[in-house]
Amino acid sequence: MNNRVKELSTEILSDNWSILKKAIYQYQQNDGRWQTHVREAYDRGNGVAMLLYNKEQGTVILTRQFRLPTYVNGNEDGMLIEVCAGKLDSNNPEECAKREVEEETGFKITHIQKVMEAYTSPGSVTEMLYLFVAEYNAGMKVHAGGGVAHEQEEIEVLEVTLEQAMEMIVTGEIKDAKTIMLLQYAKLNQLMG
Missing domain, CATH: 3.90.79.10 (Nucleoside Triphosphate Pyrophosphohydrolase)
Incomplete structure (x- = not known):
């Protein structure tokens, strides 16, 4: 587990061909500050x-x-x-x-x-x-x-x-x-x- 990541929420945007998720999370920078990120990840499997x-x-x-x-x-x-x-x-x-x-x-x-x-x-x-x-x-x-x-x-x-x-x-x-x-x-x- 990465101590520098705090997951806030995950939402499925699409579950058709594969799964497209939107994630909102916090990531701790090298200087210790926390930043909120919003990203999408496409999961088609390996x-x-x-x-x-x-x-x-x-x-x-x-x-x-x-x-x-x-x-x-x-x-x-x-x-x-x-x-x-x-x-x-x-x-x-x-x-x-x-x-x-x-x-x-x-x-x-x-x-x-x-x-x-x-x-x-x-x-x-x-x-x-x-x-x-x-x-x-x-x-x-x-x-x-x-x-x-x-x-x-x-x-x-x-x-x-x-x-x-x-x-x-x-x-x-x-x-x-x-x-x-x-x-x-x-x-x-x-x-x-």
């Missing part, structure tokens, strides 16, 4: 993301799908290139990551490595992402991927070299933070050998 890489081929698996918030913020067609990701709807991030990868890409992965945890936008969103990497090969492909219909997913599966993916960051084709973090992790840790 999530997982995984980069699949093929060491022999030097390739990675990415996805492309429509993302409304990017469209609203000026992304002309709303399409975003990302690593596989999903909402953590169980207590086991590893199992959730494996399931999301199979649904989205069609690859059935057994061995994964957790590489980091990160808050996505801590100024307004409560979400913590659990980030993983895993090796893949053609023999692990069990179906075409593309997401699940009941979640209204229509996902294109992309296989590109790590070098192409890194160039896509430079050109702005990849703008998703979790994807950039995992691609940079792969490059910095020389996952391609």
Whole structure:
């Protein structure tokens, strides 16, 4: 418990797709003074993301799908290139990551490595992402991927070299933070050998 925070009130503003709360609280400054703050926090739950890489081929698996918030913020067609990701709807991030990868890409992965945890936008969103990497090969492909219909997913599966993916960051084709973090992790840790 943080002794520098005194919660005064919390109000639910929306409980539709996720929960949007308005909080009024007091925060003690370094000089001892208390200030009252009014903030909103969007709670969509935590999530997982995984980069699949093929060491022999030097390739990675990415996805492309429509993302409304990017469209609203000026992304002309709303399409975003990302690593596989999903909402953590169980207590086991590893199992959730494996399931999301199979649904989205069609690859059935057994061995994964957790590489980091990160808050996505801590100024307004409560979400913590659990980030993983895993090796893949053609023999692990069990179906075409593309997401699940009941979640209204229509996902294109992309296989590109790590070098192409890194160039896509430079050109702005990849703008998703979790994807950039995992691609940079792969490059910095020389996952391609």
